[in-house]
Structures are given as C-alpha cells and as structure tokens.
Amino acid sequence: MQRQIGELVIECVQGDITRQDDIDVIVNAANKQLQGGGGVDGAIHRAAGPELVKASKALAPIEAGEAVITEAFDLPNNWVVHCAGPVYSHNAEVPKQLAACYRNALALAEDKQAASIAFPAISAGIYGYPLDKAGAIAVQAVSDHALAALSLQRVRFVLFSEEVYAAFSGALSELS
Numbered sequence: 418m419q420r421q422i423g424e425l426v427i428e429c430v431q432g433d434i435t436r437q438d439d440i441d442v443i444v445n446a447a448n449k450q451l452q453g454g455g456g457v458d459g460a461i462h463r464a465a466g467p468e469l470v471k472a473s474k475a476l477a478p479i480e481a482g483e484a485v486i487t488e489a490f491d492l493p494n495n496w497v498v499h500c501a502g503p504v505y506s507h508n509a510e511v512p513k514q515l516a517a518c519y520r521n522a523l524a525l526a527e528d529k530q531a532a533s534i535a536f537p538a539i540s541a542g543i544y545g546y547p548l549d550k551a552g553a554i555a556v557q558a559v560s561d562h563a564l565a566a567l568s569l570q571r572v573r574f575v576l577f578s579e580e581v582y583a584a585f586s587g588a589l590s591e592l593s
C-alpha cells in the first residue's frame with residue numbers, strides 16, 4: 418500500500434530489502450560495531466560481498482540512533498545506510514533513538530541527492546521492538562520529513578513477514 422504526502426510517496430511492500438533494484442539507498446538495521454550480524458544485517462552483507470564490512474567497520478563504532486553511509490558494492494543500489502537501532506526497553510530514550518535512525522538515514526540520503534530509499538523494520542527483530550510501536554515511529558518519522566524532502570521522492574518500507582507488513586501498513590494507513 419502507498420500514500421503520498423507532499424511530493425513524497427511512502428509505501429509498504431512485503432519482501433527482501435536486498436532485492437530492491439529500483440531504489441538508490443537501502444538501510445541496514447546494523448549493530449554499533451558495524452561488523453555484520455544476523456537478520457537483515459546478515460542478508461545485506463551476504464548480498465553486498467566482503468567489501469561492505471571493510472567499509473562499514475572503518476566508520477564504527479556508532480551509538481544507538483546514529484547512522485553512517487557507505488557504498489553498496491555488489492548490491493543493486495548506490496548506497497547503504499547503516500543504522501544502530503536501539504534494543505527495546507521502557508527507557509524513554511529508546512523511541513527517540515528509533516526515530517533518530519530514520520531521521521538520520523533520510524538526511525544522509527538527501528546529502529547524496531538520492532531519489533529513493535528503502536528501510537527494513539529497524540529494531541523490530543532481534544532487538545525486540547513491538548511491531549505496532551516500531552511501525553508507528555517509523556511511519557511518523559518519514560512523514561515528518563515529507564514536507565522537507567529535497568531529492569527524495571520515494572520511501573519504501575520493505576517488510577520481511579506478513580505480520581510486520583500488517584503492522585507497518587496499518588500505521589501508514591492510520592497516519593492523519
């Protein structure tokens with residue numbers, strides 16, 4: 418499903434973020450050490466090849482909420498943004514850190530004059546963020562950027578499972 422806010426198209430698809438050939442920037446739900454891992458991080462590193470870990474480790478460590486950008490190597494995209502999502506807890510900083518991941522990734526994509534960016538459900542896997550809360554924060558952060566968008570014309574959430582797709586598309590359709 419998709420919505421348009423200002424000039425920005427925001428869409429949710431179910432799929433694999435390493436297979437988004439028409440997208441300039443993909444976002445990795447990385448860890449602070451930027452040295453590869455499981456989940457979406459493992460899939461992105463496998464598809465990009467060994468150069469990606471060299472490039473990302475050179476920029477480590479980062480804090481929760483921060484993001485850095487590298488080339489995309491063997492991926493079909495131009496750039497990879499690596500975000501360190503927060504591990505879910507009731508600490509009041511955690512939702513702010515998750516929103517900062519999205520905001521910082523969007524800013525890095527704008528710096529590269531990218532037209533499109535794809536996000537996975539950051540922190541909603543091993544890091545344990547409840548899907549409805551993660552979806553609401555993600556969709557709000559992207560929508561907050563919409564009227565300030567410069568080069569970006571399309572933001573795609575690529576959700577791996579039906580359950581995560583349902584949470585994010587529900588949040589997107591509820592956006593006022």
Ligand code: ADP
Pocket residue numbers: 432433434435446447455456457458460461502537538539540541542543544545546575576577578581
């Ligand atoms: P985190 O540690 O930030 O929670 P995970 O990689 O464990 O990150 O999970 C984040 C989300 O990415 C989960 O919803 C997971 O199902 C999803 N995911 C796993 N592999 C892929 C993939 N290839 N493309 C898109 N999303 C993926």
